[in-house]
Amino acid sequence: MKSFRVIWILVFSLGIPALGTSELKTDGGKITKVTVYRGQALVTRQIHAELPQGTAELVAGHLPEHIIPESLFAQTQTHLKILSVRYRQRAVREDTREEVKALDQQIRTLEQTLHENTALTEHLAGQWTLYENLKDFSLEAKKADLGQGTLTYEPIKNLAEMIESKGLVYLDKRLELEKNHRDLKEELDLVQRQRNAMTAHASRTEREAVIYVQCTQPGPAILELNYLVRHAQWQQQYNLRALPDDARVSVEYHAVVNQNSGEDWQGVSVSLSTAEPTMASSAPVLAPVRVGLRASHRPQQSQNQAAVPMEQIKQNFFSRRQNSKQGLAANGILNALAEDNQLLFLNNDTSQVQQMQQAIDDIMRIEGISVTYELPGKLTLPSRDDQQLVNITTMTSPAEFTLIASPLLTDYVYLQADVHNNSQTVFLPGPASVFKNNQFVGQSEVPLVTIGETFTAGFGTDSQVHVAHALNHKKTRIQGGNRIDTFEYRMVLDNYKTTPVKLRLLDRLPYSDDSSIKIELTETHPALSPDDTYVKTSQKKGILQWDLTLDPHTIEDKAQEISYTYTMEYDKNMQIHSTPEE
Incomplete structure (x- = not known):
């Protein structure tokens, strides 16, 4: 080497x-x-x-x-x-x-052939004019012979047959030349369009x-x-193919590549990178920022305006990323962006600052990651507007499939799988086409998945599992100055499959941070899921979760039933309303 x-x-x-x-x-x-x-x-x-x-x-x-x-x-x-x-x-x-020269030569050849075809057509038209004149001459001669009484049959017959025969030959030849003309024009137009597309901006x-x-x-x-x-x-994109019977998922990681640089890449080694190429050799210099005071306008701010700083800080992030490639050459712009960001943090309250910092962390987690994919083999990527799909990697992973039912939201039961990234490739966020048993079921999104990480993917609905949700009974009583409502709910799960299935059933009861509202789950059958993540997070906000296994062919009177009861106690003179999440 x-x-x-x-x-x-x-x-x-x-x-x-x-x-x-x-x-x-x-x-x-x-x-x-x-x-x-x-x-x-x-x-x-x-x-x-x-x-x-x-x-x-x-x-x-x-x-x-x-x-x-x-x-x-x-x-x-x-x-x-x-x-x-x-x-x-x-x-x-x-x-x-070279490719443009080849098209130019093809255009010249077609134009010459078209010119020759036009000349033949004009020559044929001239020849036919002679026969037209001969026909007129024959008619005049026939009239003269009739006047003199010397008309003979054979010469007239032979002349008529010759004119008819020549007319048919002329017609066939004219139709052939017209067809050739149309074909040549279409081919010439196509080649000219190809050349125009190739040299549109050249x-x-x-x-x-x-x-x-x-x-x-x-x-x-x-x-x-x-x-x-x-x-x-x-840009990255995926095909997710689920095979539930085999408990595995295939992940096809693709890239849609297009280049219109003005040169073709033929038989080359191709790498794809999320890095930012930079030609800066000198680092920017951090300048001091001097602050002063002016009248505050915070009382006039609304909740809608609270989202504006987050949007601005996102724009500043991307602008900073672009200008960072210039280093010292973009020193003024980079310092101005840094000053804008600092002022946003200085002038907004704690909750807004936390939201902005979370937004920055989310952007950095996705945009800040730098990966390079070496594509196998040699590829050819011509310079044109078309996109080309190339494979980065394909991975097959064991997967744990679970059905998800949220009858409060929808009657459909959805299939999802936890997929482990057992490849040596980082999966970037991107759109995915989803297939179940080789049948297309819809579009989805793949999140950022690092090596060894697990992500959840949805694979459409399962029509062989049904869930019904109903309020069985509501009872209200007054106790002192309070109103106590008791709700009894019942859900029925039907499994038409011949195999057992795992199902996660989700429901909810209201929750409140207001101590004047007392909400209590008094009974549930069967017990809620003991899953640690669920117990530590969503259960505290009223989400009810059951992780169940449905036996095969459990329908109608064999269907599995879920029931729960909860109470709400609050001032009898007040009314319940929803409050948005912070």
């Missing part, structure tokens, strides 16, 4: 070649690997050249339209030294890309990198030219 050293170069749009150094044209090299970021891509070209001893200027052309010139840098073998790299562009008569400009090198050993050499391009993007 040859060792490489990376040399970062200051790139100039215009440069003066070294005196006494001739330019060595190359074929531009071959793209060998690409790392696609969010909105950009790092492209690596491998250039083979025959170098003389001493200094030389290598010209690598056919650089893409959307290159970022200041990102150019070179890697080289140990016996070579990069002295400089500069970027230049020059006007050319026509697009120099200019007739040749973009080149001029690499000034010093070679201590003459002979063949290999260089790597690297640069960033715009208009390259990728």
Whole structure:
């Protein structure tokens, strides 16, 4: 393996070649690997050249339209030294890309064929005019013969048959030429549209990198030219396939990639990254922030306005992230954003500050993670608007399936599974197409899942399990100045399956932080779930949870029943109303 050293170069749009150094044209090299970021891509070209001893200027052309010139840098073998790299562009008569040249040649061929077809059509029309004149001449001759009494049958018959025969030949030929004309026009229009799509934003400009090198050993050499391009993007998406009978879930992790950089990537190694490419070498400098006082307008703020600082701090976060790539060059902007964020924390109350900090933590948990996926094999990604689906990884994991029933919300019973990420890949948040037993059931979302973490995925409804929810009885009595309401609820679960199923049943009773309202669960059958997470969290807020196993084919009089009773005691002169969660 040859060792490489990376040399970062200051790139100039215009440069003066070294005196006494001739330019060595190359074929531009071959793209060998690409790392696609969010909105950009790092492209690596491998250039083979025959170098003389001493200094030389290598010209690598056919650089893409959307290159970022200041990102150019070179890697080289140990016996070579990069002295400089500069970027230049020059006007050319026509697009120099090979694929565009091929389309141009195809257009010229079609236009010539179309011209020949038109000439044949015009020639055929001229020939038919001669036969039309011959027909008119025959009619005039027939009239003259009739007048002189010399009309003979055979010559007239032969002439009529000849005209009819020629007319049929002309008709067939005309129809054939018209069809050829239509086909050629359609093909020409298609090729022209393809060329227009390929060159929609292109200019007739040749973009080149001029690499000034010093070679201590003459002979063949290999260089790597690297640069960033715009208009390259990728987004993650998933296929989740559940096989409940086998107690497993398959996770297909895909990326939708598209690039319109102006060059095709053919047979290259591709990596996908969430990192932010940066060319900043100097860190920004933190400036002091001086504060003063002014009249407060807090009493006029409403609850709706309380959400505004959170939205602003999210915008500041993304702006900060973009400008951070420039380092010291964006020093003023970064300090201004930091000042805005600090003022938001200084001027808002405790609850708002906690909400803002939680929002920042949530963003950082998702946006702050940096991963790189190395895609297997070699891929071809042409420069166009189309999107291409590539596989990042596929994982099959044992899964624990549970049915979820919330009859207070819906009559449907849903299937969900706890899926363990047993791969060596971090799953980023993204949309998922969900399948159960190879049948599409809907769309969902996959959260951020780190290696070894478990996430919950839904797999649609199960029509073979039914749940009914009803208020059996309500009783009200007055005790002193208080009103006491007693509620008795009953739920019935039917399992039409021939196998036992696990089911989580969820219901609720109201809860309150107001000590003047007393709410008590007095009876439940069977007992509520002993799950630690449930007991420590949602049970305290009135959520009722039963983790059940339904026996096979338990329907009608064999159906499983759930019942519970609770009481509410409050001032008889007051009325219950809902209060929003804080």
